[in-house]
Amino acid sequence: MAEIIKVAMPKGRIYKKASALFREAGLNIPLDVDDTRKLVIPLPEVGMEFILAKPVDVPTYVEYGVADIGIVGKDVLMEEKRDVYELLDLGIARCRMSVIALPDWKPGIQQRVATKYPNVASQYFREQGQQVEVIKLNGSIELAPLIGLADRIVDMVETGQTLRENGLVEMESIFEITSRLVANRVSYRMKNAEIQQVCDALQKVIGV
Numbered sequence: 001m002a003e004i005i006k007v008a009m010p011k012g013r014i015y016k017k018a019s020a021l022f023r024e025a026g027l028n029i030p031l032d033v034d035d036t037r038k039l040v041i042p043l044p045e046v047g048m049e050f051i052l053a054k055p056v057d058v059p060t061y062v063e064y065g066v067a068d069i070g071i072v073g074k075d076v077l078m079e080e081k082r083d084v085y086e087l088l089d090l091g092i093a094r095c096r097m098s099v100i101a102l103p104d105w106k107p108g109i110q111q112r113v114a115t116k117y118p119n120v121a122s123q124y125f126r127e128q129g130q131q132v133e134v135i136k137l138n139g140s141i142e143l144a145p146l147i148g149l150a151d152r153i154v155d156m157v158e159t160g161q162t163l164r165e166n167g168l169v170e171m172e173s174i175f176e177i178t179s180r181l182v183a184n185r186v187s188y189r190m191k192n193a194e195i196q197q198v199c200d201a202l203q204k205v206i207g208v
């Protein structure tokens with residue numbers, strides 16, 4: 001009998017797009033989970049169990065093997081550096097990680113950078129040979145330069161609307177972001193047929 005695959009699914013903006021992909025791939029799963037507080041959703045008819053997780057925690061569940069596979073943004077993978085196996089670029093939730101500032105920003109001696117991604121930001125500025133103090137925030141990062149907490153921020157840009165509405169400009173793009181299908185290394189060997197089946201079905205839908 002085929003084994004059940006435990007899938008760490010990010011709650012929030014990725015869920016809708018990811019669940020639509022699963023459905024297109026012929027896997028009949030709920031399209032919306034907004035109206036439930038249930039965190040573990042058994043889906044025996046498709047041989048899966050969904051674990052509804054905070055996006056940033058998905059690689060942790062997968063690394064520890066409590067989820068066999070998961071869906072997570074490249075931004076989180078770059079920040080968390082968990083030991084997971086990246087199987088597929090799903091091409092959804094596309095945006096980019098960028099350095100952002102007020103239009104009159106000038107390089108100074110004591111530079112502060114606010115971000116939800118301290119590891120990504122520290123590595124980037126180290127590679128650029130720029131000494132900065134990185135301040136970790138948890139959301140509404142664009143506030144930081146507006147109210148004087150930081151000179152620059154490192155954050156995601158999709159449409160650019162948040163920047164425009166707050167009078168900020170994108171200085172440099174650091175890397176492109178899309179959501180990825182990741183797997184636990186042991187699960188990938190032990191449940192290879194089942195995981196590969198999901199991977200192949202998704203691959204067909206996204207056409208890579």
Ligand SMILES: Nc1ncnc2c1ncn2[C@@H]1O[C@H](COP(=O)(O)OP(=O)(O)OP(=O)(O)O)[C@@H](O)[C@H]1O
Nearest residue numbers: 011012013014055073074075076093094095156158
């Ligand atoms: N503006 C955006 N456009 C496209 N994708 C985005 C955008 N912002 C974030 N993402 C992607 O979606 C993922 C989850 O976004 P975010 O961190 O905002 O969480 P959320 O879905 O709002 O849930 P939570 O607030 O609980 O963390 C990010 O890791 C990133 O890969």
Ligand SMILES: O=P(O)(O)OC[C@H]1O[C@H](OP(=O)(O)OP(=O)(O)O)[C@H](O)[C@@H]1O
Nearest residue numbers: 139140141155156157158159160161162
């Ligand atoms: O270029 P845009 O289309 O405006 O999208 C970019 C915004 O989306 C994300 O914020 P999110 O909605 O996750 O809210 P947050 O500030 O609480 O992280 C990101 O942190 C930017 O603020």
